[in-house]
Amino acid sequence: MRKRTEGRVHSPGLVRRMLEYVRGREQLLVRGMDEWPLLLLSYPTGSREVAEDLRDAWLHTLPALHTPLVGPYRAMLPQLPSVVVILLRRRNVCTCLGHHHPAGTESRLTRRIAADTGGRVGEIDLAWEAIREWQPSPLASLAAAVAEPGFGQLQSRTALLTILLHELEHLSYPDRAERTVRMSSDEFYSAMLSELLCEEGFSRYGIIRTSTTP
Numbered sequence: 574m575r576k577r578t579e580g581r582v583h584s585p586g587l588v589r590r591m592l593e594y595v596r597g598r599e600q601l602l603v604r605g606m607d608e609w610p611l612l613l614l615s616y617p618t619g620s621r622e623v624a625e626d627l628r629d630a631w632l633h634t635l636p637a638l639h640t641p642l643v644g645p646y647r648a649m650l651p652q653l654p655s656v657v658v659i660l661l662r663r664r665n666v667c668t669c670l671g672h673h674h675p676a677g678t679e680s681r682l683t684r685r686i687a688a689d690t691g692g693r694v695g696e697i698d699l700a701w702e703a704i705r706e707w708q709p710s711p712l713a714s715l716a717a718a719v720a721e722p723g724f725g726q727l728q729s730r731t732a733l734l735t736i737l738l739h740e741l742e743h744l745s746y747p748d749r750a751e752r753t754v755r756m757s758s759d760e761f762y763s764a765m766l767s768e769l770l771c772e773e774g775f776s777r778y779g780i781i782r783t784s785t786t787p
Protein backbone atom coordinates (compact mmCIF):
# COMPACT_ATOMS: atom_id res chain seq x y z
CA MET A 574 0.00 0.00 0.00
CA ARG A 575 1.36 3.31 -1.05
CA LYS A 576 1.83 6.07 1.47
CA ARG A 577 -0.91 8.67 1.20
CA THR A 578 0.21 11.89 -0.42
CA GLU A 579 -0.12 14.68 2.06
CA GLY A 580 -0.55 18.37 1.32
CA ARG A 581 -1.71 17.83 -2.25
CA VAL A 582 -1.66 21.13 -4.14
CA HIS A 583 -4.67 21.97 -6.25
CA SER A 584 -4.35 24.55 -8.94
CA PRO A 585 -6.25 27.79 -8.17
CA GLY A 586 -8.16 27.32 -11.45
CA LEU A 587 -9.47 23.93 -10.38
CA VAL A 588 -10.50 25.17 -6.93
CA ARG A 589 -12.31 28.15 -8.47
CA ARG A 590 -14.13 26.00 -11.01
CA MET A 591 -15.24 23.64 -8.23
CA LEU A 592 -16.47 26.57 -6.13
CA GLU A 593 -18.39 27.96 -9.10
CA TYR A 594 -19.89 24.54 -9.67
CA VAL A 595 -21.14 24.12 -6.11
CA ARG A 596 -22.32 27.71 -5.75
CA GLY A 597 -24.34 27.50 -8.92
CA ARG A 598 -25.33 30.08 -11.48
CA GLU A 599 -27.65 33.06 -11.68
CA GLN A 600 -29.34 34.68 -14.65
CA LEU A 601 -29.93 38.21 -15.88
CA LEU A 602 -32.47 38.87 -18.62
CA VAL A 603 -31.63 41.72 -20.98
CA ARG A 604 -34.21 43.22 -23.29
CA GLY A 605 -32.87 45.48 -26.04
CA MET A 606 -34.60 47.11 -28.97
CA ASP A 607 -37.74 45.45 -30.35
CA GLU A 608 -36.22 43.52 -33.23
CA TRP A 609 -33.19 42.37 -31.24
CA PRO A 610 -33.13 39.05 -29.42
CA LEU A 611 -33.65 38.81 -25.68
CA LEU A 612 -30.37 37.91 -24.03
CA LEU A 613 -30.34 35.64 -21.02
CA LEU A 614 -26.97 36.04 -19.32
CA SER A 615 -26.06 33.07 -17.15
CA TYR A 616 -23.11 33.72 -14.82
CA PRO A 617 -21.51 32.04 -11.81
CA THR A 618 -22.98 33.24 -8.50
CA GLY A 619 -20.83 36.11 -7.24
CA SER A 620 -19.96 37.43 -10.73
CA ARG A 621 -22.98 39.65 -11.34
CA GLU A 622 -20.73 42.61 -12.13
CA VAL A 623 -19.54 40.92 -15.33
CA ALA A 624 -23.12 40.28 -16.45
CA GLU A 625 -23.99 43.92 -15.73
CA ASP A 626 -21.00 45.15 -17.76
CA LEU A 627 -22.15 43.07 -20.69
CA ARG A 628 -25.74 44.29 -20.29
CA ASP A 629 -24.60 47.95 -20.28
CA ALA A 630 -22.39 47.43 -23.34
CA TRP A 631 -25.32 45.82 -25.19
CA LEU A 632 -28.00 48.31 -24.14
CA HIS A 633 -26.04 51.56 -24.13
CA THR A 634 -22.67 51.33 -25.89
CA LEU A 635 -23.67 49.32 -28.97
CA PRO A 636 -26.72 51.43 -29.98
CA ALA A 637 -24.67 54.65 -29.61
CA LEU A 638 -21.79 53.60 -31.90
CA HIS A 639 -21.34 55.60 -35.11
CA THR A 640 -18.87 53.40 -36.97
CA PRO A 641 -20.37 52.04 -40.23
CA LEU A 642 -18.91 48.65 -39.26
CA VAL A 643 -21.74 48.18 -36.78
CA GLY A 644 -24.28 48.23 -39.67
CA PRO A 645 -23.86 44.60 -40.78
CA TYR A 646 -24.23 43.47 -37.16
CA ARG A 647 -27.41 45.49 -36.70
CA ALA A 648 -28.78 43.92 -39.90
CA MET A 649 -27.95 40.45 -38.56
CA LEU A 650 -29.60 40.82 -35.15
CA PRO A 651 -33.23 40.33 -36.25
CA GLN A 652 -32.22 37.03 -37.90
CA LEU A 653 -31.16 35.53 -34.60
CA PRO A 654 -33.47 33.32 -32.55
CA SER A 655 -35.76 35.42 -30.35
CA VAL A 656 -33.81 34.36 -27.26
CA VAL A 657 -30.05 33.85 -26.98
CA VAL A 658 -28.55 32.34 -23.84
CA ILE A 659 -25.04 33.56 -23.04
CA LEU A 660 -23.06 31.34 -20.72
CA LEU A 661 -20.45 33.53 -19.03
CA ARG A 662 -17.33 31.70 -17.82
CA ARG A 663 -14.03 32.98 -16.53
CA ARG A 664 -12.10 30.87 -19.01
CA ASN A 665 -12.59 28.01 -21.38
CA VAL A 666 -10.43 24.94 -20.82
CA CYS A 667 -9.58 25.06 -24.57
CA THR A 668 -8.49 28.74 -24.05
CA CYS A 669 -10.95 30.06 -26.68
CA LEU A 670 -12.54 33.47 -26.01
CA GLY A 671 -15.99 32.14 -26.86
CA HIS A 672 -17.97 29.64 -28.93
CA HIS A 673 -21.33 29.45 -30.58
CA HIS A 674 -23.14 26.22 -29.78
CA PRO A 675 -24.64 24.60 -32.88
CA ALA A 676 -28.24 23.37 -32.68
CA GLY A 677 -28.39 20.18 -30.62
CA THR A 678 -25.34 20.97 -28.46
CA GLU A 679 -26.96 23.51 -26.14
CA SER A 680 -26.95 23.30 -22.34
CA ARG A 681 -29.84 21.95 -20.29
CA LEU A 682 -30.88 25.51 -19.39
CA THR A 683 -31.27 26.47 -23.05
CA ARG A 684 -33.05 23.26 -24.00
CA ARG A 685 -35.49 23.75 -21.12
CA ILE A 686 -36.30 27.33 -22.16
CA ALA A 687 -36.80 26.21 -25.76
CA ALA A 688 -39.13 23.42 -24.63
CA ASP A 689 -41.10 25.72 -22.30
CA THR A 690 -41.47 28.59 -24.76
CA GLY A 691 -41.81 26.50 -27.91
CA GLY A 692 -39.41 28.85 -29.72
CA ARG A 693 -35.90 28.68 -31.13
CA VAL A 694 -33.26 29.53 -28.52
CA GLY A 695 -29.62 30.10 -29.44
CA GLU A 696 -26.61 29.69 -27.18
CA ILE A 697 -23.07 30.98 -27.02
CA ASP A 698 -20.41 31.12 -24.32
CA LEU A 699 -17.98 33.91 -23.49
CA ALA A 700 -14.82 33.56 -21.37
CA TRP A 701 -14.65 36.98 -19.74
CA GLU A 702 -11.19 36.84 -18.14
CA ALA A 703 -9.60 35.61 -21.35
CA ILE A 704 -11.48 38.34 -23.27
CA ARG A 705 -10.20 41.04 -20.90
CA GLU A 706 -6.62 39.88 -21.46
CA TRP A 707 -7.04 39.62 -25.23
CA GLN A 708 -4.82 42.10 -27.06
CA PRO A 709 -5.37 42.06 -30.80
CA SER A 710 -2.77 43.67 -33.01
CA PRO A 711 -4.10 47.29 -33.19
CA LEU A 712 -3.12 47.67 -29.54
CA ALA A 713 0.54 47.62 -30.47
CA SER A 714 0.19 51.22 -31.67
CA LEU A 715 -1.45 52.19 -28.39
CA ALA A 716 1.40 51.47 -26.01
CA ALA A 717 1.26 55.01 -24.62
CA ALA A 718 -2.51 55.02 -24.07
CA VAL A 719 -2.52 51.69 -22.24
CA ALA A 720 -1.09 53.31 -19.11
CA GLU A 721 -3.83 55.98 -18.94
CA PRO A 722 -6.57 55.59 -16.33
CA GLY A 723 -9.80 54.44 -17.90
CA PHE A 724 -8.16 52.78 -20.88
CA GLY A 725 -8.49 49.25 -19.49
CA GLN A 726 -12.22 49.65 -19.01
CA LEU A 727 -12.76 50.94 -22.56
CA GLN A 728 -10.62 48.19 -23.97
CA SER A 729 -12.36 45.41 -22.08
CA ARG A 730 -15.84 46.75 -23.00
CA THR A 731 -14.73 46.82 -26.65
CA ALA A 732 -13.34 43.30 -26.48
CA LEU A 733 -16.46 41.91 -24.77
CA LEU A 734 -18.81 43.43 -27.35
CA THR A 735 -16.55 42.33 -30.22
CA ILE A 736 -16.48 38.70 -29.16
CA LEU A 737 -20.22 38.73 -28.40
CA LEU A 738 -20.97 40.01 -31.93
CA HIS A 739 -18.46 37.54 -33.41
CA GLU A 740 -20.26 34.57 -31.84
CA LEU A 741 -23.69 35.98 -32.72
CA GLU A 742 -22.56 36.24 -36.34
CA HIS A 743 -21.67 32.53 -36.27
CA LEU A 744 -25.09 31.81 -34.82
CA SER A 745 -26.80 33.87 -37.56
CA TYR A 746 -24.75 32.42 -40.43
CA PRO A 747 -23.63 28.92 -39.41
CA ASP A 748 -21.99 28.31 -42.81
CA ARG A 749 -19.91 31.49 -42.89
CA ALA A 750 -16.15 30.79 -42.80
CA GLU A 751 -14.22 31.63 -39.61
CA ARG A 752 -11.85 33.82 -41.65
CA THR A 753 -14.69 36.03 -42.86
CA VAL A 754 -16.30 36.33 -39.42
CA ARG A 755 -12.90 37.01 -37.88
CA MET A 756 -12.05 39.71 -40.38
CA SER A 757 -15.26 41.63 -39.62
CA SER A 758 -14.75 41.37 -35.88
CA ASP A 759 -11.08 42.45 -36.01
CA GLU A 760 -12.08 45.53 -38.02
CA PHE A 761 -15.00 46.21 -35.70
CA TYR A 762 -12.72 46.01 -32.66
CA SER A 763 -10.33 48.66 -34.04
CA ALA A 764 -13.15 50.95 -35.15
CA MET A 765 -15.03 50.70 -31.85
CA LEU A 766 -11.92 51.22 -29.74
CA SER A 767 -10.95 54.25 -31.85
CA GLU A 768 -14.40 55.73 -31.47
CA LEU A 769 -14.55 55.26 -27.69
CA LEU A 770 -11.01 56.57 -27.22
CA CYS A 771 -11.83 59.61 -29.31
CA GLU A 772 -14.94 60.32 -27.23
CA GLU A 773 -13.01 59.94 -24.01
CA GLY A 774 -10.32 62.40 -25.09
CA PHE A 775 -7.59 59.94 -25.99
CA SER A 776 -7.31 61.48 -29.47
CA ARG A 777 -3.64 62.36 -29.08
CA TYR A 778 -2.83 58.68 -29.58
CA GLY A 779 -1.99 57.53 -33.07
CA ILE A 780 -4.83 55.06 -33.54
CA ILE A 781 -7.30 57.84 -34.34
CA ARG A 782 -5.67 58.40 -37.75
CA THR A 783 -6.84 54.99 -38.92
CA SER A 784 -10.30 55.40 -37.44
CA THR A 785 -13.30 54.74 -39.68
CA THR A 786 -15.44 56.94 -37.45
CA PRO A 787 -17.21 59.58 -39.57
Ligand SMILES: [Zn+2]
Pocket residue numbers: 665667668669672
Ligand atom coordinates in the same frame (compact mmCIF):
# COMPACT_ATOMS: atom_id res chain seq x y z
ZN1 LIG B 1 -12.63 26.26 -27.82
Ligand SMILES: [Zn+2]
Pocket residue numbers: 739743751754755
Ligand atom coordinates in the same frame (compact mmCIF):
# COMPACT_ATOMS: atom_id res chain seq x y z
ZN1 LIG C 1 -15.23 32.39 -34.76
